[in-house]
Amino acid sequence: MRTPAENAQLALLLEVAGTPKPGNVDRHRDHGDLRFEHFLAGAVGSLDGLELAAGAGPMGEAFETAVEGMADQRGGNTQFGCLLLLVPLVRAAASDALTPDGLRLICANSTVADAAGFYRAFEHVDVAVAEPPAEMEDLDVRRGADAVPTLEARGITLHDVMARSEGDGNAAEWVSGFPRVFREAEAILGDDGPATERGARAFLRLLAEQEDGFVRATSGPAAAREARERAQACLDGEEDPEALAEEFVERGINPGTTADLTCGALFVALERGLPV
């Protein structure tokens, strides 16, 4: 019987192993110098932080610990966004509150210390983020720990930070009870076949449903729109997802947020009995 932290580690592994997931590292594809093995090492390194998430200490510290452990490999940022979702999800599962309401409460109760942990996590790894608006400059996440005095002076919690992160699909989940994660978890449970294949299908549905913020930040809005439309074409049987996976990897179109959401959904599905 796996603990919530162990299921979270398994969700990280199942997510990256699912194929085809157009544009992402998967069981069949690397991404230049970002390789499958870096995700394996990232999952190994994340566990200590995920176990903290299952405890009673600050979520921000759990997140920072998980990111620090995840980053102990040479590929760079592998699972930052996954961990941002998994930390409150693990906390909810560990306290028998793995529901939208439970997540809303856990996230609403986040503190300034949690926000500080979130900012400190950026010191451990380079995360691709969009330029913040000018009035948010002193809260640019790339400032890392330097932003902590500002957070404290203004009393900004992690929930506040997420609420200000417009256009970020992970932040949108964070502040609204994880609606897409819970819905896809049920779809995964209702699906059949190997868990990795269910995860790959969930990825396509999530990508077709909403433009990926990471693609928008790294490849621009036209690519984000295209990725959404072509994922829909895969679901409609008009495109071959294997061919699309090859093309997106080649063009560097990398729907990272969608992978994060897939990971979150796999975790909830595992907690609810997804057989592996």
Place this chain on the structure above:
Amino acid sequence: MRTPAENAQLALLLEVAGTPKPGNVDRHRDHGDLRFEHFLAGAVGSLDGLELAAGAGPMGEAFETAVEGMADQRGGNTQFGCLLLLVPLVRAAASDALTPDGLRLICANSTVADAAGFYRAFEHVDVAVAEPPAEMEDLDVRRGADAVPTLEARGITLHDVMARSEGDGNAAEWVSGFPRVFREAEAILGDDGPATERGARAFLRLLAEQEDGFVRATSGPAAAREARERAQACLDGEEDPEALAEEFVERGINPGTTADLTCGALFVALERGLPV
């Protein structure tokens, strides 16, 4: 900085991800109902036992715990043999004794309680083993815990059990300071490229070097000889290992012992600085 137990978990993951490894589940191949995801779940479930191995308690208990956790998935036996090697290797690494002499000492000092843990581990999972000789029948591992009174009455340690397991490649390592594991670890460190590719090449070298006992037990001596010869042909450039991998999976020729040794070698290489 990963702990020895974490490096062991990573070695389990890197081993299964290496491809092509003719006859084994790998990043590109499943084995009927034994799938890649079962190995991922097996690696997740193994960690608690591997952490015990890093402590001071009985190795047999660590092994049984690791096997019980590994078996918490639907694929059956994924990493029993890997864990048999990893438990003393982790213990050695955790006590700064990761050398042939260190392993010889740790294994020589194994106890009757360790042997009992080893037998109990067979209760958690079906392991394919050869028929024991008639005079060994009351020590058939398939008796599980029922054999423990006999072990105790005769004062049989885990080292004794391994010394009696003629023709088993893992047992041969166990009683002789892990010579093949240490030699391949150095070869992996001297190789270059991604860790998973180094592991796949180590697998071919190990398979070409010595007949695989698991193939002998499950597919017969002719298949074991053929697997060794054709692995050598791959090393000599006379066979394509990708094609051989397809063929062996189809024919059910599964060099499991060679995979175990590869995992052990990857662990030692990680402890000695293999970059991931």
